Structures are given as C-alpha cells and as structure tokens.
Amino acid sequence: MILLASSSQSLCRRWRNALAGRYPLHQVSDRQALMLSLREHQPAVLFLDHSTQxxxxxxxxxxxxxxAPRTKFVILSSDPSPIAAVQFIxxxxxxxxxxxxxxxxxxxxASVVIKGEIWIGRKLLPVILDEFVRAADTTLMTKETPPGYSPATNAFAGLSPREREITxxxxxxxxxxxxSSKLQISEKTVKAHLTTIFRKLGVDGRTQLALAVTGAHRQIALPHQL
Incomplete structure (x- = not known):
C-alpha cells in the first residue's frame, strides 16, 4: 500500500490520479492519522507533503x-531545500x-523506492550532492583519516580514464x-560504459553513482548496502 499524506486535497488528488490502478492507496491529512496509519498499515511507501510543515x-x-523502517519515505515540498533533503536522506x-x-x-x-533505490528530482540532484560533499568534507576535517584518503579517488579506483570522464x-x-555530444561518442557507447561503471562501483543507478563518487556513501546507507 502507498500512503499519501498532505493537508492539500488538490495535491493528494493529483497524486491519487497518477497512482490509481497501480497500487492500493490510502490518504491522511493530519499528524495523528499519519502516525496511526504508519503503525497499523505499515505502508510500503509514504509520499509526505512537507510544504507547510x-x-x-x-x-x-x-x-x-x-x-517506521518498513516504510520508504518520499518527502515532497513546494519549496525544496537541499539542506532538508540531506537531513531526510x-x-x-x-x-x-x-x-x-x-x-x-x-x-x-514509487517504482524506484520500492526497489530500494534512492529517488531525487533531477533538478535538485546536483545541489543536493553539493550539500553532501560539504557535509563529507566537514566530517573528514574533524576526524582522523588515513594519509592520502579521498572519497572521490577511492570511488574512482579501478575505472578507466574514459569511465572516469563519464562518471x-x-x-x-x-x-x-x-x-555523448561532449565526448563525441554514441549514446549506445555511453550506456555500455555506464553498465560497466555501475558493476565496478557496485551501484544500481545514476543517483547511487553520483552519491558514491561525491563520498556521500559515507553519510547515508545506499540500498545495496542495506
């Protein structure tokens, strides 16, 4: 079951129309009903509107x-904040x-998070990754680390020069x-390189790859590590 949590009827209606017929749905509009649904229904996925807190x-x-560890939370906001995103993830x-x-x-x-992967809006991804990098850098500056350690170089280890470019x-x-245009290779070749990169780095998709390269895998538990 997918749980929809929002005080906005129009927003919930939009979500319901998108998901109807694909998953069983339940809707709540207040905090008490949300907590009750999480306890009693243990939904597979929760879409939570954080626009007005x-x-x-x-x-x-x-x-x-x-x-609620059995429920996969997807937080949505009318005013997305990279800092809040990092806290939620x-x-x-x-x-x-x-x-x-x-x-x-x-x-x-819904389909991505049900598979255990992380889903972030495309426009937000670069900004959120920057926040993870800052957080990782702060952590590394305050803890003892092995000489020469770098999250980026650690993630790049084992990749060919072309694979590093694409990554x-x-x-x-x-x-x-x-x-494809920048490197003057076909999109088919790009996809083939990505398949190899995913395998070498042990990630399941572009978002996990980006998080791993920035060192964010040290800040969150990626799906393949759960």
Whole structure:
C-alpha cells in the first residue's frame, strides 16, 4: 500500500490520479492519522507533503522515518531545500523532490523506492550532492583519516580514464545525450560504459553513482548496502 499524506486535497488528488490502478492507496491529512496509519498499515511507501510543515518540522519528520523502517519515505515540498533533503536522506528517507511534479514522475518515484533505490528530482540532484560533499568534507576535517584518503579517488579506483570522464559528468547531473555530444561518442557507447561503471562501483543507478563518487556513501546507507 502507498500512503499519501498532505493537508492539500488538490495535491493528494493529483497524486491519487497518477497512482490509481497501480497500487492500493490510502490518504491522511493530519499528524495523528499519519502516525496511526504508519503503525497499523505499515505502508510500503509514504509520499509526505512537507510544504507547510503540517506534519511537523524537519527533525520530527526524521523521527517518523526512523520509527517506521518498513516504510520508504518520499518527502515532497513546494519549496525544496537541499539542506532538508540531506537531513531526510540521512534519517533514512528514500526520496526527495518538489511536490508539484508530473504524474509520470510520481509513478517513477514509487517504482524506484520500492526497489530500494534512492529517488531525487533531477533538478535538485546536483545541489543536493553539493550539500553532501560539504557535509563529507566537514566530517573528514574533524576526524582522523588515513594519509592520502579521498572519497572521490577511492570511488574512482579501478575505472578507466574514459569511465572516469563519464562518471564525473553523471555526478554533475548530465544526461546521456549531453555526455555523448561532449565526448563525441554514441549514446549506445555511453550506456555500455555506464553498465560497466555501475558493476565496478557496485551501484544500481545514476543517483547511487553520483552519491558514491561525491563520498556521500559515507553519510547515508545506499540500498545495496542495506
């Protein structure tokens, strides 16, 4: 079951229309009903509207996430914040994006997180990765680390020069068409390189790849590590 949590009837209706017929759905509009549904129904996925903090501030929602490990949280906001996104994902959320997104992307988000992967809105991904990098850099500056250690070089180990180029472009949020044009290779070749890169780094997709390269895998538990 997928649980939809929002005080906005129009937003919930938009989500329901996108997901109807694909998954069993249940809707709540207040904090008490949300907590009851998490306990009694243990939904597979929760889409939670954090636009007005109707269900509580960020720290409280993070507690919800930690208290319901069987539910995959996707946090949506009309005013997305990279800092909040980092807090939610560290707490265990599986997705973060703007609340007004295309119906096809709602379905995509559901299918991705159900598989255990992390889903982040494409436009937000580069900014959120920057926040993870800053957090990782701060952590590394305050803890003893092995001489010469670098999250980026550690992640790049074992990749060919071409694979490193493609990995860097993917980590910056570029799509296959752009990478193909920039490197003057076919999109088919880009896809073949990505398949090899995913295998070498032990990741399941572009988002995991970008997070791993930036060192964010030291800040959150990636799906293949759970």
């Amino acid at each position: 109707h269900f509580g501030p960020t720290r409280l929602v993070c507690r919800y996430i930690k208290s 560290r707490a265990g959320a599986k997705g973060y994006s703007g609340s007004v997104i295309a119906p096809s992307l709602i379905c995509k988000a 860097s472009l993917v980590a910056s949020g570029q799509q296959n068409k752009f990478i």
